[in-house]
Amino acid sequence: MTQPIILEVQNLSRSFGKFQALGGISLKIPKGKLCALIGPNGAGKTTFYNVVSGRYRPTIGKVFFEGRDISGLPSHALVARGLLRSFQVTNIFPALTVRENVLTPLAVMRGLSFSFLGSMARRPELVDEAEAILARVGLRGQSHRVVSTLAYGDKRLIEIAIVLACQPKLVLLDEPTAGMNPEETDRMIRLIKELSDKSEITFFITEHDMKVVFSVAENIFVLNQGTLLAEGTPDEIRSNREVKQAYLGGSLDAASH
Amino acid sequence: MGGLTLRRILPATLLLAFLVAAPFFLSTYWVIILTEILTMSLFAMSFNLLFGYTGLLSFGQAGFFGAGGYFAVLTLLHGPPSLWVALAAAVVGTALLALVIGWLCVRLDEIYFAILTLGFGMMLFTTAHNWRSVTGGSDGLGGFTVPPLNLIAWQVSLFNPKYFYFLVLAVTLLGTLLLLRMVKSPFGLLLRATRENSNRVAFVGANVRRLRLFAFVIAGTLAGVAGVLFAIFNRIASPEMLHWSFSGKAVLMTVLGGSGVLLGPAVGAAIFYVLEHYITTFTTSWMIFLGAILVVLVLAFPKGVLGSVMEFFAQKRRGAAP
Numbered sequence: 001m002t003q004p005i006i007l008e009v010q011n012l013s014r015s016f017g018k019f020q021a022l023g024g025i026s027l028k029i030p031k032g033k034l035c036a037l038i039g040p041n042g043a044g045k046t047t048f049y050n051v052v053s054g055r056y057r058p059t060i061g062k063v064f065f066e067g068r069d070i071s072g073l074p075s076h077a078l079v080a081r082g083l084l085r086s087f088q089v090t091n092i093f094p095a096l097t098v099r100e101n102v103l104t105p106l107a108v109m110r111g112l113s114f115s116f117l118g119s120m121a122r123r124p125e126l127v128d129e130a131e132a133i134l135a136r137v138g139l140r141g142q143s144h145r146v147v148s149t150l151a152y153g154d155k156r157l158i159e160i161a162i163v164l165a166c167q168p169k170l171v172l173l174d175e176p177t178a179g180m181n182p183e184e185t186d187r188m189i190r191l192i193k194e195l196s197d198k199s200e201i202t203f204f205i206t207e208h209d210m211k212v213v214f215s216v217a218e219n220i221f222v223l224n225q226g227t228l229l230a231e232g233t234p235d236e237i238r239s240n241r242e243v244k245q246a247y248l249g250g251s252l253d254a255a256s257h
Numbered sequence: 258m259g260g261l262t263l264r265r266i267l268p269a270t271l272l273l274a275f276l277v278a279a280p281f282f283l284s285t286y287w288v289i290i291l292t293e294i295l296t297m298s299l300f301a302m303s304f305n306l307l308f309g310y311t312g313l314l315s316f317g318q319a320g321f322f323g324a325g326g327y328f329a330v331l332t333l334l335h336g337p338p339s340l341w342v343a344l345a346a347a348v349v350g351t352a353l354l355a356l357v358i359g360w361l362c363v364r365l366d367e368i369y370f371a372i373l374t375l376g377f378g379m380m381l382f383t384t385a386h387n388w389r390s391v392t393g394g395s396d397g398l399g400g401f402t403v404p405p406l407n408l409i410a411w412q413v414s415l416f417n418p419k420y421f422y423f424l425v426l427a428v429t430l431l432g433t434l435l436l437l438r439m440v441k442s443p444f445g446l447l448l449r450a451t452r453e454n455s456n457r458v459a460f461v462g463a464n465v466r467r468l469r470l471f472a473f474v475i476a477g478t479l480a481g482v483a484g485v486l487f488a489i490f491n492r493i494a495s496p497e498m499l500h501w502s503f504s505g506k507a508v509l510m511t512v513l514g515g516s517g518v519l520l521g522p523a524v525g526a527a528i529f530y531v532l533e534h535y536i537t538t539f540t541t542s543w544m545i546f547l548g549a550i551l552v553v554l555v556l557a558f559p560k561g562v563l564g565s566v567m568e569f570f571a572q573k574r575r576g577a578a579p
Contacts, residue, residue: 076460076462084460085460087460091454092454093450093453095453096449096453100446103446104447104450108461108463113443113467115443116438116439116471117439118443119441119442120441120446123443162461
């Protein structure tokens with residue numbers, strides 16, 4: 001059974017001055033399949049996310065989301081279509097409460113950004129929705145806490161809650177477990193798996209931790225020096241020689257190709 | 258829940274009762290000082306919509322304050338003798354001016370935004386200062402008669418300081434209620450989110466530039482309204498109203514009272530004028546004393562006087578709760 005393609009990237013390149021961070025990447029993400037992007041440090045994973053999510057424009061190449069060309073569109077236009085991302089460095093609203101962090105994207109999604117006189121307090125449906133999302137990521141009962149007082153792992157969960165509030169179709173998760181202790185990592189992985197199984201959302205994650213990648217991903221893409229080195233199921237990737245070389249200090253080999 | 262509402266409503270009611278009753282037991286001198294405090298409160302609160310709520314430090318806020326004053330006086334001099342028309346002209350004029358200047362300024366933030374607003378403020382000041390034929394140059398624009406305020410059934414003469422005080426009170430109150438409504442609205446939440454992390458706001462699908470532009474226009478327009486009151490109060494619109502040091506006053510009052518609370522800038526304005534009154538009674542170099550007191554206040558109340566007091570009570574409540 002062939003699944004529809006939610007994201008297609010064609011020959012995507014991005015340069016910064018003379019440095020080519022991405023050199024012609026092409027890949028397809030099927031809808032509903034939990035895919036992962038891995039690669040050694042500096043392979044271009046975050047740049048790839050930045051280009052796909054509209055933070056940077058591609059130098060060459062195209063990005064298609066649900067079959068439509070979205071190359072170079074600004075982030076807020078992509079969010080409106082359902083393409084979301086999370087950030088490697090926790091990127092939330094520190095002085096707002098947990099609930100307000102989720103209400104912010106909900107207000108945007110409901111087209112309330114420029115509702116000047118409507119009262120937030122008189123929108124119980126928004127508050128209910130925020131609470132439901134918080135319960136889903138495991139932050140029930142924390143609504144009134146100021147986010148900056150939360151533990152690190154909980155702040156990362158807020159990041160996921162914000163993304164969910166945007167009603168995403170595709171979520172790019174940039175190292176969701178970065179900096180977490182084993183317990184927090186487990187909790188995050190369980191959450192991502194559960195969300196991927198029980199919702200329509202497609203997740204595409206980058207991850208440092210190979211254990212995490214091989215335990216959750218159905219399909220893995222390996223990036224090295226800005227190009228796509230390999231693609232396949234976890235088993236295929238595990239047994240791929242080139243991948244092993246790239247990871248085992250084989251960067252000299254890769255450079256000479 | 259009942260206690261919570263009472264706690265919120267009681268201080269506001271007491272303050273309002275004081276402000277309404279003040280002209281009946283205070284001397285004219287103090288009524289005039291209160292008038293100034295209220296005018297500057299509106300101005301400083303308009304600044305704080307940008308600073309405290311949106312995270313944008315504007316050094317050009319006086320430009321809109323002054324422009325409002327000039328638009329109103331020009332209308333009174335050359336147009337129909339009606340305060341309402343003058344006020345309407347000032348609102349439309351400053352809103353358009355803020356739209357154009359804001360459109361250019363909101364492209365940047367942090368220090369770059371501050372410098373841009375400073376630049377535009379200086380341009381507005383120079384326009385008022387040098388365009389003699391229209392603005393009266395450095396003398397300012399006076400010599401207009403203040404028409405009575407037309408309240409359908411009554412014609413209220415503003416030559417009576419008490420009546421003028423009530424006009425200023427009503428306008429500042431309306432402005433405050435508008436701001437209060439706004440900071441509690443979804444728009445207000447998004448402004449605070451923008452202050453916290455503008456990049457993230459863009460990544461939840463909001464147009465940050467447009468959010469900032471709207472805040473800029475609303476703040477500029479409210480500053481313009483405050484400028485109308487100020488010009489009518491002084492019977493003159495003068496270039497000093499547009500000077501960047503006047504913007505600095507708004508910054509000072511806001512930091513003094515607290516940028517995290519809606520009424521913080523108003524408290525700052527009150528402290529500023531009351532201190533000025535007492536210190537100038539015994540010395541002419543009052544700025545030295547004011548400076549010293551401000552240093553102490555800012556060190557003692559890092560979140561502003563009102564901000565720190567509110568935090569103190571909030572902590573006490575939290576401590577008493579369990």
